[in-house]
Amino acid sequence: MYANREIRLAAHPVGEPRPQDFELATTEVPELADGQILVRNTWMSVDPYMRERMNDGESYLPPFRLGAPMDGSAVGEVIDSRSPDVPVGSTVVHFLGWREYAALDAAEATVVDTGLAPAEAYLGVLGTTGLTAYAALTEVAPVRQGDVVFVSAAAGAVGSIAGQLARMLGASRVIGSAGGPAKAGRLLTDFGFDAAIDHRAGSVADRLAEAAPDGIDLYVDLVGGDHLVAAIGALRDGGRIAMVGAISASNATGPVSGPGNLFELAAKNATLRGMLVNSYFHLFPEWIGKAAGWLSDGSLRTELTVAEGIEQAPAAFLDMMRGGNVGKMLVRL
Numbered sequence: 001m002y003a004n005r006e007i008r009l010a011a012h013p014v015g016e017p018r019p020q021d022f023e024l025a026t027t028e029v030p031e032l033a034d035g036q037i038l039v040r041n042t043w044m045s046v047d048p049y050m051r052e053r054m055n056d057g058e059s060y061l062p063p064f065r066l067g068a069p070m071d072g073s074a075v076g077e078v079i080d081s082r083s084p085d086v087p088v089g090s091t092v093v094h095f096l097g098w099r100e101y102a103a104l105d106a107a108e109a110t111v112v113d114t115g116l117a118p119a120e121a122y123l124g125v126l127g128t129t130g131l132t133a134y135a136a137l138t139e140v141a142p143v144r145q146g147d148v149v150f151v152s153a154a155a156g157a158v159g160s161i162a163g164q165l166a167r168m169l170g171a172s173r174v175i176g177s178a179g180g181p182a183k184a185g186r187l188l189t190d191f192g193f194d195a196a197i198d199h200r201a202g203s204v205a206d207r208l209a210e211a212a213p214d215g216i217d218l219y220v221d222l223v224g225g226d227h228l229v230a231a232i233g234a235l236r237d238g239g240r241i242a243m244v245g246a247i248s249a250s251n252a253t254g255p256v257s258g259p260g261n262l263f264e265l266a267a268k269n270a271t272l273r274g275m276l277v278n279s280y281f282h283l284f285p286e287w288i289g290k291a292a293g294w295l296s297d298g299s300l301r302t303e304l305t306v307a308e309g310i311e312q313a314p315a316a317f318l319d320m321m322r323g324g325n326v327g328k329m330l331v332r333l
Contacts, residue, residue: 178198
């Protein structure tokens, strides 16, 4: 039997989550049933969508239960198997993160090729993070040749990939926003953006007008709020918005106001389309095939921010929600 440390939700957060809303518990790993595998998790992901699951109410994913282990994407090594399909020694991705060991049905795990990329890449660029950026720019709001593209939260996991993809797909100019001069600077030096907006340094709308005086054609929205208002105002005729996230409203304790300039979309013949990445899983083989080549030849740059140990997972989540990461935030277990 293995002692298994796991993170549980101790209380529903009100506003911004606090460390005391989480608890670290130790349990024993159960005996495997036929068809199951035991995975020693090596990496786990913390992601913005998890904040909504901490609320006491309905979400597009089931809410976390108080006193129960949380879950989310993780990758690890199979150390015991009762399934002929997933032998011991395989590296698999699954959804029982926030714990050191995971016992699950083999059908709920996906074997990944660590010869193609390191295991942790399957939680980031080769996982739903990268797929989100790819689907947003090819299916939800496709990039057209010569587009001016604006990406919010551009130094984060999805945004840093989306900005680079926009250029690969034909954009003539790519503008990103990030919080603070250091992160904004990295958009230019590390991720190939043409212009960077520090959204903490003044009006997003004013700075976007400076960066794109003739307007924008496409906006990848990961923030909502003032970024969405600014993007709608800057859209040119026929512009497109991919609504991926709205992290600015994650900790709201009441109703969130919508943009006051929404009708401009009609006047500009523009479209705003939302997306959930699980509707685009059919694109995974296509995306992994392309992204692996780009990673290999260096044309796609990725970044990780890493916390060490299961006990640091809540702090990593809180830091990510406050914008403390560049690229993908992961916890190494």
